[in-house]
Amino acid sequence: MPKMNPALRGRFNHDLTSIAPSNIRTFDAEVSSIKGIVKLTLGEPDFNVPTALKNAAIQAIEGNDSHYTPSVGTAVLREAIAHFLSDRYDLTYDPATEIAVTVGATEAIFASFEALLNPGDKVIIPTPTFPLYETVVQMLGATPVLVDTSATDFVLTPALLEETLVKEGPVKALLLNYPSNPTGVTYDATQLQDLAAVIEPTDLFVIADEIYSELIYSGHHASIATYLPGQTLVLNGASKSHAMTGYRIGFVAGPAELMKVVSMVHSMLVTSPSNPAMAAAVPAFGSEEGRQATLTMKQAYQERRDFMLQALSQAGFKVASPNGAFYLFAKLPTKFGQDDEAFATALAKEGAVAVIPGSFFGPGGEGYLRLSYATSMDNLKLAASRIQDFVASH
Ligand SMILES: Cc1ncc(COP(=O)(O)O)c(C=O)c1O
Incomplete structure (x- = not known):
């Protein structure tokens, strides 16, 4: 095994020294070794990839679909994505020039920010x-402007946005993620329209991470791109809607002029996504089977959400309106104060349930816990009874 030449020490990219490794992963790794622990930590569907999607990947491999594709993804997948966006959200994008398929939503986030930001630019998060988001913005030498939304039910209100814009001066972009990880809260069409009214007269770019758009339990997902098509990049993907996290398929859609730059960055980062994964995503976005598979999973998530919501309320937690994604953001019962990290550590060690401290998600998360219900009902039942016992015995 090679030992690094000591003369290289301290000569890495200095800008990275201010970036801390994910404390979510660190915490998860620490508690995972506790014997018999039930983990509600991961934002990852526990379902298998639907059979029709797996078969499409197998066929791609067996049919020798093994050559470079256009960097922005196969034409057939971009067409399926355009169909998906139009069918579900009434958004119109030209698959030839306005959609790029990325390696998960993660790469979509990186390529979008890289396309927009110069060092020193401010991004509202x-x-x-x-x-x-904060990490990528920092990696690019730009400045994250973190806006605490805990006093406004975890949504960015027009007033809060206006106030931030006045306070911060020139801002390059606004990041919106709804339904939200970690809160499960989303924005309805009226809330988005009201926000759009503030944004439209400005030169702000909007990056809308809508990766949980298919997991909304009451009402229908609306995209801010409906109201601000000329200044929005819509990010989405197959990871959450089709339990395809390991296939790594995401996408970005936006105005052609802007997508030219996003696509250029994307092509330099990854060349293109992998062919079998793209083949699997075609029926995910473009077929009735793909749609039905999501609906079946959504029904299971909803049952789990309702169960956990009731169990947490009985234990004395107040939960933020959980209308989307597969997370509950639960406020600690008053007797435990605000130290979410101490609570989560004790719950893991003494109660054998792992959840993520809310403060790991930035300002406004203190005193909360994030619980993922993307796990089996049996696990949730066990976790719920352990949480109730833990709370009662302290
Ligand atoms: C809000 C949000 N955006 C993006 C991602 C990353 O998605 P992908 O696995 O498609 O890269 C996640 C994953 O947890 C997420 O919660």
Whole structure:
């Protein structure tokens, strides 16, 4: 095994020294070794990939679909995505020039920010939030402006956005993620329209991470791109809707002029996504089977959500309106105070249930826990009874 030449020490990219490794992963790794622990930590569907999708990947391999594709993804997949966006959300994008298939939503996030940001640019990120946005913005030398939304039911209100814009001066972009990881809260069409009214007269770019758009339990998902098509990049993918996290298929859609730059960055980062994964995503986005598979999973998530919601309420937690994704963001019962990390650590060690401390998701998350219900009902039942016992015995 090679030992690094000591003369290289301290000569890595200095900008990365301010970036901490994900404390979610660290916490998860720490508690995973506890014997018999039930984990509600991961944002990952526990379902298998639907059979028709797996077969499409197998066929691609057996049919020698093994050559470079266009960097923005196969034409047939971009057409399926255009159909999906139009069918579900009434969004119109030209598959030839306005859609790029990425390696998961993660690469979509990186390529979008890289396309827009210069060092020093400011990006508004409502919190609590999925931590990757802040990290990527920092990696690019730009400045995350974290806006605590805990006083406004975990949504960025037009007033809060206006106030932030006045306070911060020039801002390059606004990141919105709904339904939200970690809160499960989403925005309805009226809330988005009201936000759009503030954004439209400005030169703000909007990056809308809608990766959980198919997992909305009451009402229908609306996209801010409906109201701001000329300044929005819509990010989505197959990871959550089709339990395809390991296949790594995401996408970005936006105005052609902007997509030219996003696609250029994307092509330099990854060349293109992998062919079998793209083949599997075609029926995911473009067929009735793909749609039905999501609906079946959604029904199971909803039952689990309702069960956990009731169990947590009985134990004295208040839960943020959980209308989407597969997370509950639960406020600790008053007797436990605000130290979510101490609570989560004790719950893991003494109660054998792993959840993520809310403060790991940024300002406004203190005093909360994030629980993922993307796990079996048996696990949830066991977790619920252990949480109830833990709370009662402290
Ligand atoms: C809000 C949000 N965006 C993006 C991602 C990353 O998705 P992918 O696995 O498709 O890269 C996640 C994964 O947990 C997420 O929660």
